[in-house]
Amino acid sequence: xxxxxxxxxxxxxxxxxxxxxxxxxxxxxxxxxxxxxxxxxxxxxxxxxxxxxxxxxxxxxxxxxxxxxxxxxxxxxxxxxxxxxxxxxxxxxxxxxxxxxxxxxxxxxxxxxxxxxxxxxxxxxxxxxxxxxxxxxxxxxxxxxxxxxxxxxxxxxxxxxxxxxxxxxxxxxxxxxxxxxxxxxxxxxxxxxxxxxxxxxxxxxxxxxxxxxxxxxxxxxxxxxxxxxxxxxxxxxxxxxxxxxxxxxxxxxxxxxxxxxxxxxxxxxxxxxxxxxxxxxxxxxxxxxxxxxxxxxxxxxxxxxxxxxxxxxxxxxxxxxxxxxxxxxxxxx
Numbered sequence: 001x002x003x004x005x006x007x008x009x010x011x012x013x014x015x016x017x018x019x020x021x022x023x024x025x026x027x028x029x030x031x032x033x034x035x036x037x038x039x040x041x042x043x044x045x046x047x048x049x050x051x052x053x054x055x056x057x058x059x060x061x062x063x064x065x066x067x068x069x070x071x072x073x074x075x076x077x078x079x080x081x082x083x084x085x086x087x088x089x090x091x092x093x094x095x096x097x098x099x100x101x102x103x104x105x106x107x108x109x110x111x112x113x114x115x116x117x118x119x120x121x122x123x124x125x126x127x128x129x130x131x132x133x134x135x136x137x138x139x140x141x142x143x144x145x146x147x148x149x150x151x152x153x154x155x156x157x158x159x160x161x162x163x164x165x166x167x168x169x170x171x172x173x174x175x176x177x178x179x180x181x182x183x184x185x186x187x188x189x190x191x192x193x194x195x196x197x198x199x200x201x202x203x204x205x206x207x208x209x210x211x212x213x214x215x216x217x218x219x220x221x222x223x224x225x226x227x228x229x230x231x232x233x234x235x236x237x238x239x240x241x242x243x244x245x246x247x248x249x250x251x252x253x254x255x256x257x258x259x260x261x262x263x264x265x266x267x268x269x270x271x272x273x274x275x276x277x278x279x280x281x282x283x284x285x286x287x288x289x290x291x292x293x294x295x296x297x298x299x300x301x302x303x304x305x306x307x308x309x310x311x312x313x314x315x316x317x318x319x320x321x322x323x324x325x326x327x328x329x330x331x332x333x
Contacts, residue, residue, distance in 0.1 A: 004073055004074075004320075004321040004322075004325070004332050005071055005072050005073045005074070005289065005303055005320050005321045006072075006073065006074045006075070006076070006288070006289060006320075006321045006324035006325060006328075006330060007067070007070075007072045007074070007075045007076065007289055007290065007291045007293065007302065008076045008224065008266055008288045008289060008290050008324050008328075009076070009078075009226060009266045009268060009289075009290030009291055009292050009293075009298075010063075010075045010076065010077055010078065010290075010291055010292070010293035010294075011057060011077070011078055011079065011080055011081070011292070011293065011294070011295070012057060012058070012077050012078070012079055012080070012102070012103055012106055013054060013057035013058050013079075013080055014079060014080070014098060014099050014102040014103075015058065016098050016102060017084075017095055017098055017099055017102075020091065020094055020095055020098060021084065021087070021091070021095070024087065024091060026084075026086030026087060027084075027086075029086065030082075030084075030086055033180075034180055036184075036185060036188065037180055037181065037184055037185065037187065037188060037193055037197075038180070038188065038191075038193045038194075039185075039187075039188035039189050039191075039193065041189070042188075042190075042191045042193060042194075045191075049296065053294055053295065053296075056293070056294035057080070057294060060106060060109045060110065062294075063075070063077075063114075063293070063294075064110060064113065066293060066294070067113065070291070070300065070301055070302065070303065071303045072289075072291070072302075072303070073113065073321070074112075074113055074114070074115065074321075074324075074330060075113065075114055075115070075293070076115050076116075076117050076141060076142070076324070076328060077103060077106060077107055077114050077115065077116055077117060078103070078116075078117035078119075078142075078144045078175060078177070079099045079102075079103060079117075079118075079119050079144065081144060081146065081177040081178070081179045082179050083119075083122070083123075083145070083146035083150070083179055084121075085121075085122070085123040085146065085148075085149070085150035085151070086123075086150075087121065087123070089121070089124050089127055092121035092123065092124055092127065093121065093127060093131075095121070096118075096119055096120060096121050096131050097131075099118065099119050100116075100118040100119065100131075100134075100135055100138065100140060103116040103117065103118055103140065104116050104138060104139070104140065115141045115328060115330060116139075116140045116141065117140060117141060117142045117143065117144050117173075117175060118131075118135040118138075118140040118142070118143045118144070119131075119143055119144050119145070120132050120135070120143050120145065120163075122145050122146070122149040122150065122160070122163070123149055123150035123153070125149070125159045125160055125162065125163055126162070128160075128163050129162050129163050129166050131143075132163065132166055132167060132170070132172060133166065133170070135172070136170045136172050141173060141328045141329065141330075142172060142173030142174065142175050142222075142224070142328065143167075143172060143173075143174060143175065144175040144176075144177050145174060145175070145176060145177075146176075146177065146178065146179050147176060147177075147178045147179075147201040147202060147204060147205035148182075148205070154205075154208050154212075155176075155205050155208050155209055155212075155214075156208040156209060156211070156212025156213075156214060161217075164214050164217075164218050164221060165218060167218075167221060167222070168218040168219075168220045168221040168222075169220075171220065171222060172222070173222045173223075173224055173264075173327060173328060174221070174222065174223055174224070175224045175225075175226070176202060176205055176206070176223065176224070176225045176226065177226045178197070178198045178199075178201035178202050178205075178226065178227075179201075180193060180197060180201075181193060181196070181197025181198065181200055181201050182201065183196075183197060183200065194297060195297075198226075198227055198230075199227050199228075199230035199231050200230065200231065201230070202225050202226060202227060202229060202230030202232075203229075203230035203231045203232045204230075205225075205230075206223075206225055206229060206230065206232050206260070206263065207232065207239065207256075209223070210239070210252070210256050210259045210260060211239075211243075211249065211251050211252065211256065212251070213251060213252050215259045215262060215263075216252050216253065216254060216259070219262075222264070222327060223262070223263045223264060224263075224264040224265065224266070224288070224327070225263055225264070225265045225266075226265075226266055226268070226290065226292075227265075227266065227268050227269065228265050228266065228267065228268060228269035228274070228275075228278050228287075229260070229263060229265040229278075229282070232260060233260070233265070233277070233278050233281045233282050234274070234277060234278075234281070236256060236257040236260060236281060237257075239256040239257065240255050240256055240257050243255050243256055257281075260282065261282055261283055261286060262286075263282075263286065264286050264287070264288060264323070264327055265278070265282065265286060265287055265288070266287070266288050266289065266290025267287050267288065267289055267290055267302070267306060267319055268290040268291070268292055268298070268299065268302075272308065272309040272310055275287075275306075275309045275311065276309060276310055276311055279311050279315055284311065284312075284314070284315035284318045284319060284323075285318055285323055286323070287315075287318075287319045287323065288319060288323050288324045288327070289302050289303070289306060289319055289320055289321070289324070290302065303320065306319060306320060
């Protein structure tokens, strides 16, 4: 079995961004909204955990030590997934340029082991296209977006068509990672904000991309989705049934399950049974290792979890590193 292992789901904090937004009115509103949606108990736990997590989010030494301990050869490093979608165009430009520069600088400290994933200000579609090109030209291996382009603008909105077209033309991987959930206070207990909310948001985002025809219009588009693609892989039959039976859902020439099989996802689904099902429904060649470093909802030993999942040896090797090396153009050493 190959020892070449790539973790496609890991995060970096950028303290300079916190300084940029510290006095912005929108930041206060976002913090309040997140706190209400998350609930007091979960917010308390996060505050208690944050000092230790923040150190791991910023320290190159701790990152590399964890990678060695966890048998990770290469890591794709993406920023914290907060979209800052309230920011006006000037502030958004500063946030993105600061973030992407910090990601590149962090990865340059271990250039054979760390590869950068940037961000764009998707709430400003024209700016996002410009930022996408800059990120590509700077050598970042992809960009991370949220599950919407801000309040009132879903990922299938016509304003975003130039963004999807440019991403496809450049061959730039677009990584979809949720931040919170639009279901609000219904999820404010028991950490449902995360455990239910995150996969729901990803499921909604991918469903709109699929039914909105984005993958059909842009067949070269490279999409990656966190947390196994949400719930979609486990319930594709319902989407297919609606597509077959209802004219309002029959919006593409290709059934949803077929389109979904062009999407790449991580293997962070937490149970052996769920991973085996994902391999069966999506195909092992679309699945990649993901740890969610350094958060408590991640895996301390993602390789060990994969090895014990009961999937075939060739699937393990593909998920462990081969698929990600191909998608993100990473040379195997």
